[in-house]
């Protein structure tokens with residue numbers, strides 16, 4: 629095998645490891661690391677980012693090599709994100725690689741964190757390590773895996789993914805509000821895997837009143853549950869809602885009524901109330917996003933009904949649609965999103981298909997602007 633192919637192989641292995649950090653490392657990026665012996669072939673250590681404050685991928689791989697009684701002197705480290713050069717909650721990974729005597733580092737993509745941003749590779753090079761970038765297609769995959777982290781670092785807001793389940797005729801509920809279930813079990817479990825990626829799962833009070841949702845991750849294994857959030861101008865969320873069942877992750881309620889008696893009852897159920905400004909009598913979604921950014925949310929997972937879905941879409945906030953379409957016709961019912969009438973087709977909000985997959989009997993469509 630050529631050296632370039634070996635690089636692609638090992639960096640691909642590091643990417644596979646990085647995927648194990650989904651639902652574990654947030655808000656830190658998902659990173660994988662593979663250490664390869666000087667012969668260029670033998671894998672001597674593997675690791676991925678642990679929970680925030682815990683060891684990064686490089687340190688896990690170095691420890692793994694130690695456990696395997698393998699020397700890291702002269703080794704190559706394949707890492708899916710540029711090694712960090714700053715003191716965060718843990719010391720810089722660059723220093724650990726230098727101390728371990730690694731001869732070469734191949735990174736898939738640069739770290740967009742302004743505290744790193746090229747300085748990791750520069751610091752390695754200054755220490756005499758060959759610091760190189762991997763192939764472009766792996767850079768794209770590494771970036772995609774951390775799309776929320778890149779969004780937070782580069783745009784100052786989370787990546788906003790809106791999940792919806794609809795019928796063939798675009799209905800998300802019957803006219804009386806019933807919607808469980810439109811899609812099959814496989815698609816619903818897949819939806820949980822996307823919840824698992826998120827820092828926060830959010831819906832509107834209309835969905836709370838209609839569905840009494842739990843909004844947690846149940847269908848896939850996860851080390852930490854995402855936070856849950858409700859947008860509820862007048863605090864109509866019932867204190868007995870299932871969201872507040874014992875053992876659930878924290879619930880944040882965005883409201884204009886944080887001083888009311890209802891607020892006190894919800895606080896007693898463990899909710900955190902976040903006072904928000906109003907726009908046209910409803911919660912300012914820009915304020916919600918700013919709050920979620922302050923909480924270091926990388927990926928925001930929306931599961932709203934048509935009213936709030938329409939507001940997020942019309943505000944231009946949605947980066948990705950995650951649409952499950954079931955092969956069923958529902959007739960009269962609730963739309964995907966409540967949108968204003970268009971003056972003409974040329975002003976329509978157009979999307980492009982990013983991915984199309986069959987999940988069980990349903991389709992999963994991922995679309996981006």
Ligand SMILES: NC(=O)C1=CN([C@@H]2O[C@H](COP(=O)(O)OP(=O)(O)OC[C@H]3O[C@@H](n4cnc5c(N)ncnc54)[C@H](OP(=O)(O)O)[C@@H]3O)[C@@H](O)[C@H]2O)C=CC1
Pocket residue numbers: 791792793794799800801804805806807808810831832833834835836838839859860861862864909910911912913931932933934935936937939962
């Ligand atoms: N198939 C699917 O994927 C899904 C279907 N559903 C279905 O949708 C229906 C519920 O829909 P809906 O009532 O629209 O629920 P939403 O989740 O969209 O909640 C809407 C409510 O959010 C509140 N809100 C606060 N701020 C805003 C804002 N800036 N913009 C818009 N709304 C805001 C409003 O109430 P207020 O002004 O009082 O704050 C509004 O009535 C149910 O039938 C449910 O089963 C729900 C989720 C997913």
Ligand SMILES: Nc1c(N[C@@H]2O[C@H](COP(=O)(O)O)[C@@H](O)[C@H]2O)[nH]c(=O)[nH]c1=O
Pocket residue numbers: 792793807808809810811812815816819831835839840841842843844931932952
């Ligand atoms: N009806 C419908 C969905 N509905 C979504 O699931 C939520 C319920 O979440 P939970 O209480 O955690 O199971 C509900 O409020 C709504 O957002 N999802 C789907 O994948 N397919 C479906 O057909």
